[in-house]
Amino acid sequence: MMMIMNIGSIIEKSNPMSQIPAVLITGASTGIGATYAERFARRGHDLVLVARDVVRMEALASRLRLETNVKIDILPADLTQPTDLAKVETRLRDDAHIGILINNAGTAFGGSFIDQSVDDMTRLVALNATALVRLSGAIAPRLVKAGEGAIVNVGSVVGLAPEFGMTVYGATKAFVLFLSQGLAHELGPKGVYIQAVLPATTRTEIWDHVGVDVNTMSNVMEVTDLVDAALVGFDRRELVTIPPLHDVGQWDAVDGARKAMLGNLVNALPAERYRTLA
Numbered sequence: 001m002m003m004i005m006n007i008g009s010i011i012e013k014s015n016p017m018s019q020i021p022a023v024l025i026t027g028a029s030t031g032i033g034a035t036y037a038e039r040f041a042r043r044g045h046d047l048v049l050v051a052r053d054v055v056r057m058e059a060l061a062s063r064l065r066l067e068t069n070v071k072i073d074i075l076p077a078d079l080t081q082p083t084d085l086a087k088v089e090t091r092l093r094d095d096a097h098i099g100i101l102i103n104n105a106g107t108a109f110g111g112s113f114i115d116q117s118v119d120d121m122t123r124l125v126a127l128n129a130t131a132l133v134r135l136s137g138a139i140a141p142r143l144v145k146a147g148e149g150a151i152v153n154v155g156s157v158v159g160l161a162p163e164f165g166m167t168v169y170g171a172t173k174a175f176v177l178f179l180s181q182g183l184a185h186e187l188g189p190k191g192v193y194i195q196a197v198l199p200a201t202t203r204t205e206i207w208d209h210v211g212v213d214v215n216t217m218s219n220v221m222e223v224t225d226l227v228d229a230a231l232v233g234f235d236r237r238e239l240v241t242i243p244p245l246h247d248v249g250q251w252d253a254v255d256g257a258r259k260a261m262l263g264n265l266v267n268a269l270p271a272e273r274y275r276t277l278a
């Protein structure tokens with residue numbers, strides 16, 4: 001018996017993720033992140049919740065601890081602030097129990113490009129793009145070493161649609177998609193699963209920040225439907241999950257056309273059309 005317990009503890013120390021891995025979720029105080037927290041807790045995963053609003057995270061954590069018995073830590077951080085970001089990076093690097101990172105925190109604001117302040121846009125890029133690079137960079141080497149684990153990046157269909165008129169927000173979300181595809185290409189063969197989740201309009205507080213009453217919008221998805229669909233994609237190990245897109249053939253066609261172009265992108269000579277004067 002003693003012997004068995006010792007072997008068990010050795011296995012736990014050498015590969016703690018092989019138990020049920022803990023999940024670190026950014027933007028976990030409300031909306032999509034809080035729903036991910038609820039769903040992963042119900043699946044038996046311990047959690048680390050990251051956001052700025054400690055009171056809300058405490059309330060969520062107290063409820064989920066009672067309902068599910070999982071361990072929940074709260075790591076308050078403003079992910080646009082380098083020192084706070086560094087705290088989360090350290091946790092991701094050092095805590096071998098964390099095997100899944102949900103890069104969900106993000107925001108948006110209204111107004112056209114020339115109406116938005118450059119400082120606001122810079123903060124948006126810091127939260128929606130830079131933080132994902134830094135947090136993925138902190139956990140990826142450990143996951144690769146373990147040969148398992150997952151990184152989920154929450155993008156948006158806006159990243160496919162410059163025509164929606166949210167240029168900088170959409171650019172950050174196009175970045176999230178590319179980052180996910182690139183990470184899947186590099187880390188997938190090493191055992192790390194990467195998922196990009198692309199929601200469309202979902203009923204959360206983000207719309208208060210945009211300055212739009214979500215109740216006036218059509219085709220709004222409920223946040224639980226969105227996260228449950230995203231988790232179906234997660235369980236299937238899908239790379240790109242677009243819950244609101246009913247015809248997946250349309251995404252496959254876009255992605256297929258891009259891949260078909262790859263072999264033609266690098267040439268020594270400019271294309272014929274650029275070899276004559278305008």
Ligand SMILES: NC(=O)C1=CN([C@@H]2O[C@H](COP(=O)(O)OP(=O)(O)OC[C@H]3O[C@@H](n4cnc5c(N)ncnc54)[C@H](OP(=O)(O)O)[C@@H]3O)[C@@H](O)[C@H]2O)C=CC1
Binds near residue numbers: 051080155156204
């Ligand atoms: N709702 C929608 O229609 C869609 C949402 N998305 C994406 O989903 C993700 C989640 O958004 P959603 O749940 O809707 O939005 P919410 O505004 O409801 O939640 C955003 C979360 O991010 C956190 N957050 C915001 N700023 C910071 C910061 N500086 N540092 C740390 N955490 C921060 C907030 O917590 P706190 O304020 O406590 O810091 C909150 O937990 C975002 O990436 C968004 O772009 C994509 C497509 C559609």
Ligand SMILES: CC(=O)[C@H](N)C(=O)O
Binds near residue numbers: 155158199210
């Ligand atoms: C504010 C938005 O545009 C929304 N988050 C989305 O990505 O659709």
